[in-house]
Amino acid sequence: xxxxxxxxxxxxxxxxxxxxxxxxxxxxxxxxxxxxxxxxxxxxxxxxxxxxxxxxxxxxxxxxxxxxxxxxxxxxxxxxxxxxxxxxxxxxxxxxxxxxxxxxxxxxxxxxxxxxxxxxxxxxxxxxxxxxxxxxxxxxxxxxxxxxxxxxxxxxxxxxxxxxxxxxxxxxxxxxxxxxxxxxxxxxxxxxxxxxxxxxxxxxxxxxxxxxxxxxxxxxxxxxxxxxxxxxxxxxxxxxxxxxxxxxxxxxxxxxxxxxxxxxxxxxxxxxxxxxxxxxxxxxxxxxxxxxxxxxxxxxxxxxxxxxxxxxxxxxxxxxxxxxxxxxxxxxxxxxxxxxxxxxxxxxxxxxxxxxxxx
Amino acid sequence: xxxxxxxxxxxxxxxxxxxxxxxxxxxxxxxxxxxxxxxxxxxxxxxxxxxxxxxxxxxxxxxxxxxxxxxxxxxxxxxxxxxxxxxxxxxxxxxxxxxxxxxxxxxxxxxxxxxxxxxxxxxxxxxxxxxxxxxxxxxxxxxxxxxxxxxxxxxxxxxxxxxxxxxxxxxxxxxxxxxxxxxxxxxxxxxxxxxxxxxxxxxxxxxxxxxxxxxxxxxxxxxxxxxxxxxxxxxxxxxxxxxxxxxxxxxxxxxxxxxxxxxxxxxxxxxxxxxxxxxxxxxxxxxxxxxxxxxxxxxxxxxxxxxxxxxxxxxxxxxxxxxxxxxxxxxxxxxxxxxxxxxxxxxxxxxxxxxxxxx
DNA sequence: TAAATTTGTGTGTCCGCACACGCAAATATT
DNA sequence: AATATTTGCGTGTGCGGACACACAAATTTA
Numbered sequence: 001x002x003x004x005x006x007x008x009x010x011x012x013x014x015x016x017x018x019x020x021x022x023x024x025x026x027x028x029x030x031x032x033x034x035x036x037x038x039x040x041x042x043x044x045x046x047x048x049x050x051x052x053x054x055x056x057x058x059x060x061x062x063x064x065x066x067x068x069x070x071x072x073x074x075x076x077x078x079x080x081x082x083x084x085x086x087x088x089x090x091x092x093x094x095x096x097x098x099x100x101x102x103x104x105x106x107x108x109x110x111x112x113x114x115x116x117x118x119x120x121x122x123x124x125x126x127x128x129x130x131x132x133x134x135x136x137x138x139x140x141x142x143x144x145x146x147x148x149x150x151x152x153x154x155x156x157x158x159x160x161x162x163x164x165x166x167x168x169x170x171x172x173x174x175x176x177x178x179x180x181x182x183x184x185x186x187x188x189x190x191x192x193x194x195x196x197x198x199x200x201x202x203x204x205x206x207x208x209x210x211x212x213x214x215x216x217x218x219x220x221x222x223x224x225x226x227x228x229x230x231x232x233x234x235x236x237x238x239x240x241x242x243x244x245x246x247x248x249x250x251x252x253x254x255x256x257x258x259x260x261x262x263x264x265x266x267x268x269x270x271x272x273x274x275x276x277x278x279x280x281x282x283x284x285x286x287x288x289x290x291x292x293x294x295x296x297x298x299x300x301x302x303x304x305x306x307x308x309x310x311x312x313x314x315x316x317x318x319x320x321x322x323x324x325x326x327x328x329x330x331x332x333x334x335x336x337x338x339x340x341x342x343x344x345x346x347x348x349x350x351x352x353x354x355x356x357x358x359x
Numbered sequence: 360x361x362x363x364x365x366x367x368x369x370x371x372x373x374x375x376x377x378x379x380x381x382x383x384x385x386x387x388x389x390x391x392x393x394x395x396x397x398x399x400x401x402x403x404x405x406x407x408x409x410x411x412x413x414x415x416x417x418x419x420x421x422x423x424x425x426x427x428x429x430x431x432x433x434x435x436x437x438x439x440x441x442x443x444x445x446x447x448x449x450x451x452x453x454x455x456x457x458x459x460x461x462x463x464x465x466x467x468x469x470x471x472x473x474x475x476x477x478x479x480x481x482x483x484x485x486x487x488x489x490x491x492x493x494x495x496x497x498x499x500x501x502x503x504x505x506x507x508x509x510x511x512x513x514x515x516x517x518x519x520x521x522x523x524x525x526x527x528x529x530x531x532x533x534x535x536x537x538x539x540x541x542x543x544x545x546x547x548x549x550x551x552x553x554x555x556x557x558x559x560x561x562x563x564x565x566x567x568x569x570x571x572x573x574x575x576x577x578x579x580x581x582x583x584x585x586x587x588x589x590x591x592x593x594x595x596x597x598x599x600x601x602x603x604x605x606x607x608x609x610x611x612x613x614x615x616x617x618x619x620x621x622x623x624x625x626x627x628x629x630x631x632x633x634x635x636x637x638x639x640x641x642x643x644x645x646x647x648x649x650x651x652x653x654x655x656x657x658x659x660x661x662x663x664x665x666x667x668x669x670x671x672x673x674x675x676x677x678x679x680x681x682x683x684x685x686x687x688x689x690x691x692x693x694x695x696x697x698x699x700x701x702x703x704x705x706x707x708x709x710x711x712x713x714x715x716x717x718x
Numbered sequence: 719t720a721a722a723t724t725t726g727t728g729t730g731t732c733c734g735c736a737c738a739c740g741c742a743a744a745t746a747t748t
Numbered sequence: 749a750a751t752a753t754t755t756g757c758g759t760g761t762g763c764g765g766a767c768a769c770a771c772a773a774a775t776t777t778a
Contacts, residue, residue: 039755064419066735344715346706351542351704382727384765385730419763425733
């Protein structure tokens with residue numbers, strides 16, 4: 001019974017529906033696509049049969065028959081400024097290759113992540129192209145909103161990744177759960193530390209004010225100790241560092257290290273853990289364990305060195321890949337798309353690094 | 360230049376080749392499929408043009424046009440005996456849904472993992488069905504070889520997962536890198552332990568003799584300490600336990616615990632970490648940290664309890680999923696398939712568990 | 719040398735769907 | 749009442765490729 005219905009459903013064609021409804025294929029087609037020009041009673045009859053027979057259109061034939069091309073646009077920072085962005089780019093390109101057969105073509109718009117004007121300029125350019133769908137990492141909140149509004153008016157679906165902005169309901173958000181990753185980092189620290197000690201949270205190279213995700217990471221990190229009733233064992237410090245000021249960077253660290261002989265762990269909330277590793281190496285400090293983010297080359301160097309214990313990774317390649325796929329699921333395959341998709345928080349260490357490097 | 364060639368290649372059709380070669384589409388078709396009946400010089404001319412134009416067949420049209428159906432078979436243990444197998448099963452079914460459009464249909468053959476006869480029986484049944492491709496977890500070495508031979512003779516590609524047998528070169532192997540996962544477990548133990556202590560390796564419910572992967576896990580685990588020159592800090596014990604003998608199970612553990620007051624970590628090489636957790640809970644022993652494998656329900660219970668610190672997971676759902684995909688890449692899409700594909704070794708803890716549960 | 723095969727090639731139909739077009743009947747406009 | 753428009757429906761072609769078939773020319777066989 002059950003078996004038959006599911007097996008059969010794969011083979012129901014428009015023609016079958018037409019026969020059963022005593023109309024022509026064209027009429028069924030008009031019903032399916034809501035093109036009008038169908039008598040109300042006939043329409044309902046057809047609709048009922050479609051439902052009864054569990055009709056599922058053959059996507060291959062659909063795509064082949066409609067010669068429609070889909071132009072998608074992707075907006076994200078130039079990897080020249082931050083190697084992190086190589087990964088989403090690769091994911092986007094992989095998705096493009098996967099979906100080429102379906103008439104998908106993607107144009108990339110990259111901008112300087114330190115320059116809002118560059119962002120706006122690229123977003124404007126992108127909008128002019130009037131793509132069928134947009135994938136973007138909206139790192140500038142204020143600057144982004146007008147574009148959201150415009151896209152919404154033009155009915156262009158857009159998917160966000162890496163940075164979330166909930167206004168103007170995007171089709172979907174793909175990315176990191178910053179709070180949770182803070183919790184996770186704390187768990188690792190806790191596991192690695194039985195005796196009381198100091199722990200430093202280091203925010204590097206981003207203005208906290210403009211980076212909500214750093215705040216959330218810190219909250220998650222701190223809350224872990226509270227939730228597990230071990231806050232008395234951990235003296236939590238924090239610091240904001242800028243790489244641009246080399247001397248300030250070192251001075252601040254020196255001060256912290258000198259004043260906290262019991263410092264055992266540093267949690268770097270950005271991808272710049274390698275800067276701390278470099279510092280520790282230069283100062284010949286051992287016994288401080290490092291946890292950071294992102295599998296970029298300088299981090300990997302220190303991970304393989306055992307100077308960095310763990311890197312937390314949230315599949316940046318997958319973010320690009322799934323972002324494009326979500327757009328296509330919506331546009332081409334008319335599938336439901338989850339409003340939010342968090343990719344797994346991977347704990348990466350020297351011993352399992354390999355598996356995360358390619359795919 | 361480069362740009363043009365890649366953009367254009369998407370649109371080369373058989374017809375275009377035919378025109379350029381001054382032959383009909385049928386002839387080009389015969390060349391492409393090596394159906395013979397083409398003059399040698401014409402064949403070479405066509406082949407050259409195909410290459411020059413960078414022709415890539417439109418897969419959608421291909422699948423649509425050839426009404427060929429692909430019957431695949433999957434052979435793996437019944438999840439009734441070990442919940443682990445629910446995951447590969449789910450992956451296989453997901454792949455089936457993905458590939459249904461391409462005419463793929465999969466039949467599952469499940470067996471009792473404790474009974475070689477059951478394995479052989481199902482494998483025989485499967486072979487009778489003469490599928491176009493086979494995905495299997497060949498947990499019985501000796502019993503498997505004759506089937507490999509038979510399939511090889513019949514030119515039926517087969518993909519292995521979870522358990523590797525290199526003889527008779529399968530199309531591909533997908534699964535775990537046991538040695539590496541042993542290393543990883545040791546890394547975690549090492550990170551969590553600054554002072555000298557005892558560590559127990561527990562093999563539960565499998566005869567070591569028949570389970571090469573357990574041996575490899577143990578090797579990896581031990582070698583970590585050697586490679587990092589910390590073997591003197593860790594007193595490594597080992598034990599083989601059988602759940603079938605409840606009293607023996609407890610007696611052996613009691614003995615070890617009593618004789619090793621400094622025991623701080625237990626590494627369970629199978630999915631039965633929960634049994635140890637249960638034991639520790641009953642004996643009200645705290646201060647011993649547990650690392651195990653696989654996200655099965657009883658393990659998750661103790662993971663959420665903080666009785667198990669970490670579970671190592673090698674995406675069992677993905678194993679089923681990718682296994683089927685590899686078969687189809689080979690059979691349908693004529694793509695190169697990697698001979699070996701290790702899925703990421705995930706370190707799972709209470710704090711990132713959610714991400715690994717569905718996808 | 720005539721008949722039977724074997725090459726080599728082109729043509730046509732189908733796969734399931736999208737979409738344009740054609741056309742009669744019903745309805746609206748003047 | 750004659751004409752114009754709209755509604756409701758069917759037909760036909762194309763998407764790119766697979767495959768069956770037809771058929772002339774080249775070869776083989778008798």
